[in-house]
Amino acid sequence: MSANLAVTASDEARETRKVSTRAAFSSFIGTTVEWYDYFLYGTAAALVFPKVFFNDLTPELATLASMASFAVAFILRPLGGMVIGHFGDRIGRKKMLVFTLLVMGLCTAGIGFLPSYNSVGHWSPALLILLRVVQGFALGGEWGGAALMSVEHAPQGRRGLFGSTMQMGVPAGLLVSTGAFALVSALPDTQFFAWGWRLPFIFSLALLAVGMYIRLQVSEPPAFAKVKDSGNISRAPLLEVWQNEKKKTVIMVFFQTVANVGYFLITVYALTYITGTLHLPRSVASTGLLIAATVDLCMQPVFGWLSDKVGRRVIYGFGTIFFGLYAFPLFWMLDTANPVLITIALSLGLGIGHASTGSLHGVIYAEQYPTRYRFSGSSTAYQLSGIISSAPTPLIAAWLVARSGNSASVSWYVVVAAVVSLSCVLLVKETYREPIDR
Numbered sequence: 001m002s003a004n005l006a007v008t009a010s011d012e013a014r015e016t017r018k019v020s021t022r023a024a025f026s027s028f029i030g031t032t033v034e035w036y037d038y039f040l041y042g043t044a045a046a047l048v049f050p051k052v053f054f055n056d057l058t059p060e061l062a063t064l065a066s067m068a069s070f071a072v073a074f075i076l077r078p079l080g081g082m083v084i085g086h087f088g089d090r091i092g093r094k095k096m097l098v099f100t101l102l103v104m105g106l107c108t109a110g111i112g113f114l115p116s117y118n119s120v121g122h123w124s125p126a127l128l129i130l131l132r133v134v135q136g137f138a139l140g141g142e143w144g145g146a147a148l149m150s151v152e153h154a155p156q157g158r159r160g161l162f163g164s165t166m167q168m169g170v171p172a173g174l175l176v177s178t179g180a181f182a183l184v185s186a187l188p189d190t191q192f193f194a195w196g197w198r199l200p201f202i203f204s205l206a207l208l209a210v211g212m213y214i215r216l217q218v219s220e221p222p223a224f225a226k227v228k229d230s231g232n233i234s235r236a237p238l239l240e241v242w243q244n245e246k247k248k249t250v251i252m253v254f255f256q257t258v259a260n261v262g263y264f265l266i267t268v269y270a271l272t273y274i275t276g277t278l279h280l281p282r283s284v285a286s287t288g289l290l291i292a293a294t295v296d297l298c299m300q301p302v303f304g305w306l307s308d309k310v311g312r313r314v315i316y317g318f319g320t321i322f323f324g325l326y327a328f329p330l331f332w333m334l335d336t337a338n339p340v341l342i343t344i345a346l347s348l349g350l351g352i353g354h355a356s357t358g359s360l361h362g363v364i365y366a367e368q369y370p371t372r373y374r375f376s377g378s379s380t381a382y383q384l385s386g387i388i389s390s391a392p393t394p395l396i397a398a399w400l401v402a403r404s405g406n407s408a409s410v411s412w413y414v415v416v417a418a419v420v421s422l423s424c425v426l427l428v429k430e431t432y433r434e435p436i437d438r
Contacts, residue, residue, distance in 0.1 A: 019219065023153035024165040026218040027146040030101055031169025032176065033211035034142045037108035037204055038073075039267065040177040041132065044111075045070040046271035046394075047181070047282055048197045052116045053125045060402065063272060067394045069129050070268065073136025074383075074391030080140020081379030082238055088145055088375035089237040092220050092228075093152075096375075097145040101215060103138035105208030107131045112201025144379030147362035152221030152371070152436055157308060160432065163363030164304025170358060171296035171350065174267060176207075178293055182286040223371045223437040237373035238380065245377055248368060248428075252381035253388065255364075255424040258417040259357035260389035262323045265414065266292070266349045269394040270334065277401065278337050288343040295351030300359035311432050312364050317425045319356030324418030326353055331407035357421075367431035370438050389417065 049069065050062035057065060080100075088096040110131050117124045146166045154162030180200035187196040220228075227233060234240055241249060267289065274285040307315045326349060333345035361382065369377035400409040 017155070020153045020155055020162060023218050023221070024150045024162045026214050027150040027166035028169050028172070029214045030097060030211045031142070031146045031166050032172040033101060033169075033204075033207045034104050034139060034146075035170050035173025036177045036207060037104045037173075038135065038139055039174045040108060040180070040200055040204070041073075041111065041135070042070055042264075042268045042394075043177060043181050043271065043286075044197060044201075046268060047185075047275065047285075048193065049128070051193055052197070053114075053128050055117055063276065064395065064398060065125075067268075067272075067398060069125070069132055071391040071395055072129060073132045073139070074386045076133050076136035077140035077386050078380060078383040080137035081144055081383035082140075082376065083137075084141020085144055085376035085379035086237055088141065088148070088379075089234055089373055093145045093148050093224060093375065094215070094218060094220055096141055097149065098212065098215055100138040100142035100145065101208065101211050104135055104142065105204050105211070107135045107138070108201050108204040109208075112198040112204070140383045141379060143362075143382060144365075144375050147366050147378060148224075148375055149218065149221060151363050151366040152223040152374075154436075156435065159363050159367070159436065160304040160307035160312065160360065161301060162304075163366070164300045164359040166362045167304070167359045168297055168300045171293045171300065171354075175290065175293040175297060178286055178290045182283065182290055185282045185286055223374075226437055227371050232372060234372045237376035240373045241369070241377040241380065245369060249377060249381045251424050251427050252365060252368060252378075253384045254420055255428065256357065256361060256382075256385050256421065257389040257424075258320050258323045258414065258421040259354060259361070260385060261393050261414055261417040262326075262349060263354050263358065264390050264393040265397055265410070266330075266346055266354075269397040269410075270346065272394070272398065273334065273401070273407075274342065278334070280337060280339075280342075284339045284342060288339065288346045291343050292346035292350040295347045296355050296358075299351045299355035303356045303359045304363070307360055307363070307432060311430050312360055312367075313425055313428065313430050316357055316360050316364065317422065319353055320418055320421045320425060322356065323349075323353040324415050324422075327411040327414035327418070328408070330414075331411055335407065364428075364431075367434065367436065368428070371436075 045066045049066040054062040054065045084096050084100060114127055115124055150166040151159050151163045180203060184192060184196040184199055271285045274280050275282055303315050330345050330349055333341045365378035365382050366374060397410045401407060
């Protein structure tokens with residue numbers, strides 16, 4: 001009898017690990033597809049859109065307008081987080097994740113088919129911004145759902161590692177999108193700006209099919225199923241967040257300030273800085289970012305695993321301090337115009353600064369809220385932070401360099417962001433040993 005019980009327990013443990021791994025892989029693949037779509041736009045906003053959709057403006061104004069179109073999606077992300085989070089807390093994580101993936105993929109492919117300004121005039125940038133806004137709404141709900149799928153399915157004591165697999169989709173999406181752009185960037189300028197840049201956007205349809213297939217195979221997390229079976233579903237989850245978690249949510253809105261500033265400075269503005277200010281070929285920026293994204297992808301599970309051992313605050317605090325100290329050396333290396341040093345600069349910024357912070361966003365935000373309104377709380381706080389620190393970063397960096405004529409002002413901007421994040425790290429509660437089904 002005891003042997004049979006042992007076998008049964010062993011089978012159950014294997015099945016639990018299998019389900020946890022499948023959920024983590026699903027979140028990774030789905031998030032990779034989502035962020036491929038998203039970062040593709042960021043790369044094109046730096047290298048293509050000023051000449052295709054905003055070419056009636058001066059080069060400086062065209063760059064600013066293109067960066068503004070990148071930022072506009074962040075305005076809709078909190079709304080997406082609130083609306084999709086509401087339904088994710090009420091009817092389930094899985095349905096919302098399928099919806100967000102579908103919307104993101106179709107919008108990205110749509111951008112690939114848009115006519116240029118020379119063809120239809122102002123309709124062209126107007127349609128571009130419309131698709132970008134819808135993208136932002138979908139991504140607002142995507143992040144929270146993917147985070148909860150991986151973290152709520154994870155075994156106790158390994159949520160940092162499993163949660164990092166979802167966050168690995170961010171550099172993986174950047175890696176694939178940068179690689180796709182690197183391939184088409186090899187085309188002559190005439191072909192590149194005429195049709196070459198469109199191919200990575202249209203390729204999103206193939207990635208969408210893969211992501212949809214994988215996401216449909218995953219079940220709802222046990223923590224949510226427990227709440228649903230008990231009839232404890234919240235009727236107004238966002239209202240409960242406001243009533244019960246107001247102070248915590250404000251802290252979490254500013255928590256990732258330096259991670260956002262540092263990441264979008266490197267992945268979006270640095271492309272403009274390298275090609276526009278330093279007048280280096282597109283290939284230098286694309287190759288450097290490709291290698292940096294690979295380093296980030298490899299380092300994220302390391303920091304996620306470490307956070308399960310020593311705590312979230314220790315690892316995240318380290319990353320925050322690193323970003324603050326690295327703000328000036330980053331531009332010193334970029335300003336050498338040496339391709340090797342540029343690649344090292346980008347790789348250190350993403351592989352240490354972002355990997356040690358970004359890898360923990362899913363698990364930290366999920367652990368701060370109870371299951372009953374976890375989707376709404378984590379999504380709302382995370383997406384509001386995007387408006388404050390992610391969206392304006394490329395625009396502010398471009399403005400600071402244009403006004404001052406050097407990069408020192410941008411470095412000080414990063415230092416201030418690090419101080420804000422470190423203050424928030426000191427205020428949040430450590431949660432890595434607490435149960436997730438509360």
